Amino acid sequence: MPAADDKQLVRRARRGDEKAFRALMEKYRRKIYAIAYGMVRDPEVAMDISQEVFIKVHRYLGSFQGSSSFYTWLYRIVVNLSIDHIRKERKHESVDYDDMILRREPDDDESWIVPTVLDSDPHEAYQRKEMAERIGRAFESLSEKHRAVLILREVEGQSYEEIARVLRIHKGTVMSRLHHARKNFQRALNRQAREGREARQARPEPAVGRAEAPGA
Amino acid sequence: MNRLDCEDAGKLIERHLDGELGASGSLRLARHLERCERCRAKRDALQAQSRLLRAHIQAAVDEADFTGFEDRVMQGLAQQPSAPLFERMRIWLREALYHHRAIWITSLATAAILLAVLLPLLGEQSRAPQPEPGTPPARHEPHPRESVARANNELIIDSMEYGGQRSMIFTVSRNHTTVIWLYDFDETGPADGQGDDL
Incomplete structure (x- = not known):
């Protein structure tokens, strides 16, 4: 990420250069939206949060020290705003696997088996939609801390060091949190796959097959 | 291997x-x-x-529509009053403290040690007997212990960094005191600051 460009744009935006601020928005809006969407899983809310991020950035640009990267600051704001939103809107307790509890659990290798049902029939639109919903639901079952660390690593491709700076946690905590997040995500995917299999088994036979019977 | x-x-x-x-x-x-x-x-x-x-x-x-995104943000900015001065100062101070904490810690530690060493010395000086007015200043013959103390009245400050930790070593040869100050200098900060930023 060219930090030098950011510094220049931030400097100009601080002086009130609207073009520079718009350039920063254009550069980061997709990334910010991706994080917000991953966190809140609602396109409209994610868009609102993304806009709010830039409003906050503009308001507090004068307070930005410049010693950390601009995107680190930006990512921290979007993660925090998303977490605030989740906490406000939470209707039910998320499946927040406590890290301490997980450490006491045996390392069951079964949970690392890729749920084959998620890869099945990828060309069929219906299946794809269903698959997307299942992935979304599995991800939604994670705690917000686990979601944040997974998105920053898997979607934004940030290093442990960068994630640590964004979330203001130690690098060791990033590694351990990522491990537990992945494990929980895998378990949730397996659960979704199992439920999908059961739903398909319970579904009635397609009408096309039955229509052929009288003529046969 | x-x-x-x-x-x-x-x-x-x-x-x-x-x-x-x-x-x-x-x-x-x-x-x-x-x-x-x-x-x-x-x-x-x-x-x-x-x-x-x-x-x-x-x-x-890919499905998201970003048309007019920047304009909506600019409209939002126009509708919202600018952040209060106190709030801006608070954020600025917190960012400054966080990003330049090494400098702050070093400065404060140095100041604390200097105070701890210099204050007792100043106190000793003020307690020393003053000559009578009109009498010529007598040549001060230092007490053997005092002369040793003054001759070696040095404050040696050294610092070193190893494996993300920094240490400062203050040696006061006057009273044979060595203070070793170890502090963690991890870039990532001490605690999970989620939710408390902006």
Whole structure:
């Protein structure tokens, strides 16, 4: 990420250069939206949060020290705003696997088996939609801390060091949190796959097959 | 080079996939994966999981309509009053303290040590007997202990950094005191600051 460009744009935006601020928005809006969407899983809310991020950035640009990267600051704001939103809107307790509890659990290798049902029939639109919903639901079952660390690593491709700076946690905590997040995500995917299999088994036979019977 | 067992390999797989494993670790892991089907399956599962999540989020981003995004933000800015001065100062101070904490810590530590050493010295000086007015100043013959103390009245400040930790060493030869100040200088900060920023 060219930090030098950011510094220049931030400097100009601080002086009130609207073009520079718009350039920063254009550069980061997709990334910010991706994080917000991953966190809140609602396109409209994610868009609102993304806009709010830039409003906050503009308001507090004068307070930005410049010693950390601009995107680190930006990512921290979007993660925090998303977490605030989740906490406000939470209707039910998320499946927040406590890290301490997980450490006491045996390392069951079964949970690392890729749920084959998620890869099945990828060309069929219906299946794809269903698959997307299942992935979304599995991800939604994670705690917000686990979601944040997974998105920053898997979607934004940030290093442990960068994630640590964004979330203001130690690098060791990033590694351990990522491990537990992945494990929980895998378990949730397996659960979704199992439920999908059961739903398909319970579904009635397609009408096309039955229509052929009288003529046969 | 020791052979990896599955437990150790499991720990390295994630770091390897995250690009955080060094060359020698990657080599050891590759050798283990060559002969361990179970660990290969775990690696493949992790990779598949990554791909699924990336594709899922990417699809959502591709579907999003960013038309007028910047204009809406600018409108939002126009509608909202600028942040209060106190709030801006608070954020500025917190950012300044966080990002320049090494300088703050070093300065405060130095000031504290200097005060601790200099104040007793000043106190001793003020307690010294004053000559009578009109009498010529007598040549001061120092007490043997005092002369030693003054001759060696040095404050040596040294600092060193090792493995993310910094130490400051203050040696006061006057009273044979050495203060070693160790402090953690981790870039990532001491605590999880989620939710408290902006």
